[in-house]
Amino acid sequence: MGKTTRTLRRLTAGLVLAGAALLGPAAPAGLADTATPTPSGSASGAAAEAGPTEAGTSFRTAAFFRQGRQATAQASTGDYLYWQFPADSGERPTVTATVTLPDSALRHGSSAWRIDVYDGLRRRQPCMYGMQSRLAAKDAATVELACTLRPVRAAADTWSNDPLPGSYFVRLTVTGLPEDDLGQPFSARIGASSKELGGAYAADGALAVPLVPGATTPETVEARAPEDGWSSGWWSDRWLWTAAGGVLAALAGIGGYVLTRGSGRPSRVPPGV
Incomplete structure (x- = not known):
């Protein structure tokens, strides 16, 4: 409400x-x-609350955080890191990631990093804009990634692949680097925010329940809802x-x-x- x-x-x-x-x-x-x-889920100064400090290693173990909060994790280069956040109808989510790379003196060359976003059906969602894949030079300290999704619709045809209300999964990994650099420690910070688009992208009909994998009861679905609940x-x-x-x-x-x-x-x- x-x-x-x-x-x-x-x-x-x-x-x-x-x-x-x-x-x-x-x-x-x-x-x-x-x-x-006002964009929903936007974080400003002290209003932003801390999210999880660990990431999952698969869709099933993805760490949950809400929009407007920052999720962090430390891992080894080569690991796949997973997070999930809720997105509701009428929103256009943007996912951002900051990777703090190992000390340049320990690295043997450049590295390529990438984030991918999947909906509750584990369908990879294309980015409208944003750098979801970037090459970091050997002496770079950090690399910034971003992905703005298409607007989330209340309902859609099965063939359309349109984003639907529910959980969205973020996967971060390195896609290319010298073999000698595998296993070096790095840290990551993930965030998500949305712009509310309202009726401009409204659709007739609605899902019976948001796409929240693993939710077997209404209480579980609500536990994975945005802070103001599902529309x-x-x-x-x-x-x-x-x-x-x-x-x-x-x-x-x-x-x-x-x-x-x-x-x-x-x-x-x-x-x-």
Whole structure:
């Protein structure tokens, strides 16, 4: 309900602004500020909470963290590291990774690193943009990776491979380096945040339950939900925009009627003329 409440608040403010623009002077700047959308799961300063300090080694053991938090891990070069986070309908998630490399004096050459993101059905999701694979020079201290997914839809055809609500898995590994560098220690930091897109990508229908692998009870599904819970699926802000359009059309009709009636009245002629 938290996501729906935020959407209602923003779009109600937008409706007030639209009505004010039609019938009178613009609303105060303070009211306009309340209609500014805020990305969900974004972390800023002390608001960001710490996530897990270990990673899994497979999909089944992937470490769980929520958007807006940072997950960290220490491992040996060559290991596959797995994390998972929840993403809901109407969101466009972005995954970031920072790899702190071994001391350059111990390395024998450059290394290539990569992150891949999979949905709850373990389908690899393509990146809309972002550097999900990068080559780190021998003297580089860190390497930065990023992957922005397509918008998550409430429902989709089975053949479409569109992202669906549920758990998303992040896999980090090195894909190329000198053989002598295998096993050297490194550390990784993973984060995820989303931009809320609302009804622009809404779809008719919804999944019966979010795609959360291993969840056998409703309690388990909720335990892997975003902080404000899973959305109902059928709701989107396009319902409010439709209602807003109807209200504005009615106001425009009333205004047109008043103007027409006023211009159609016969002018009074003074007595004796």
